Amino acid sequence: MGIVINQSFKNTITTYLGFGLGAINTLFLYTEFMSDTYYGLVAYILSTANIMMPLMAFGVQNTLIKFYSTFKTKNSLNSFMTLMLFLPLALTIPIGIIGYISYDSIANWLSQKNDIVGDYLWYIFITALAMAYFEVFFAWVKVQMKTVFGNFMKEVFHRVGVMILLFALYLEWITVEQFLIGLVGVYVLRMLAMLVNAFYIRLPVFRFYKIDKLSSILKYSSLIIIAGSIATMILDIDKFMLNNYIEIEKVAYYSVAVFIATVIAVPQRAMHQIMMPLTAKFINDNNREELKDLYERSSLTLYIISGFIFLLIVLNVNELYHIIPEEFSGGISVVFLISIAKLYDNLLGNNNAILFNSDYYRMVLVFGVILAISAIVLNMILIPLYGINGSAVATLIAVAVYNTIKVIFVKLKYGMQPFTIQTLKISGLLILCVLVFYFWEFPFNPYINITLKSMAIGLVYAYLIYKLKVSADISDMFNTYLRLKR
Incomplete structure (x- = not known):
């Protein structure tokens, strides 16, 4: 190890x-x-x-x-x-x-x-x-x-x-x-x-x-x-x-917006290397109890961490677009839509690891082909109507449908799903933070505003996550840190 x-x-x-x-x-x-x-x-x-x-x-x-x-x-x-x-x-x-x-x-x-x-x-x-x-x-x-x-x-x-x-x-x-x-x-x-x-x-x-x-x-x-x-x-x-369908400079605007939203995927990429071998071991050992526990815990942990990054992005996006050239501001809606798609990816925890290490691997490919075709068709319909925002909507719909199918498939084949009552608590907390902080702006330059707002979001989010006790793993991390500070 x-x-x-x-x-x-x-x-x-x-x-x-x-x-x-x-x-x-x-x-x-x-x-x-x-x-x-x-x-x-x-x-x-x-x-x-x-x-x-x-x-x-x-x-x-x-x-x-x-x-x-x-x-x-x-x-x-x-x-x-x-x-x-x-x-x-x-x-x-x-x-x-x-x-x-x-x-x-x-x-x-x-x-x-x-x-x-x-x-x-x-x-x-x-x-x-x-x-x-x-x-x-x-x-x-x-x-x-x-x-x-x-x-x-x-x-x-x-x-x-x-x-x-x-x-x-x-x-x-x-x-x-x-x-x-x-x-x-x-x-x-x-x-x-x-x-x-x-x-x-x-x-x-x-x-x-x-x-x-x-x-x-x-x-x-x-x-x-x-x-x-x-x-x-x-x-x-x-x-x-x-x-x-559109002028190539607008592809640049879209790329910037997608990159901003893709930062939400970093925790999933970091945990992927750990979750893959653990998931494979539990499946090979037919250890359903440990597999179910990992499924739920990985979903909660990734949802909490990526949820915080989601808040930092969507609640600071207006100030962020004041820093970069004005013509790129048309990508703000894209940031919101792709951020939701990436957050849903994290919410699935080790779902992909379960599917790709199971005997149902070929079925996942069938789902994937359906997803790819859906994404192409949706882009063909929505880009001419709504430009880069239409492409973001197409991506969000395709990802949402694909992820939902994967959750249902694991539920049918393994009798488990990653969502618990704690998932609802985190979702409620994210919605509350968006409602409270989105229209709250400091009267300073964008760099100071982003720093101050991020600190305020971080303090409120961390405090409520700790008090709500939504994740034993996160709570243990907080308790360890607090003991060290004492």
């Missing part, structure tokens, strides 16, 4: 550091140093590359982790690892050839609303390829129980690189075209650094012997492609589709 706790702690620190750097880039540097049109283009390139990444990786990043420990001899393991290195090429090469042959047709389709997009298709392809192989090499070290460097590269490295490029753009050391080339270069460099680290930890030995589990491996990889594509699609399909 020592190595797990140690690496989890370090990974949590780098995750928060990465989000902090991302906030500086997203809210201040991009908005001040780059035109809205090119900012929207950057958001589009990265979102589209992110959508393509699971397909180009061929699910190898998950397949490697699942099957690595099942190979007991050196020859069989080396053959498996060789397959994992080359398997992504089975899709990336055909995609590249199709892109080369059909470049003009694809460019014309994607440029119907914004002509600028058509000139940067190869930037998308190269970035997606770099993202895909980064995940492969990260998985390569994960199976060796070495995750700290990879997590730093995943969360921090590219954001530092982007920050350097943005300052270089501001100082006129580079042009915006050179910035875009540098952006792609940052992701390629990140992939190469991960490659060096992976091969330093475990140097590949190329073997092309027959693999006994080949059909199972390919079947699992194919299913994981669907799962990974759905997960990333829900995060980025809105920005991809917005390009086809």
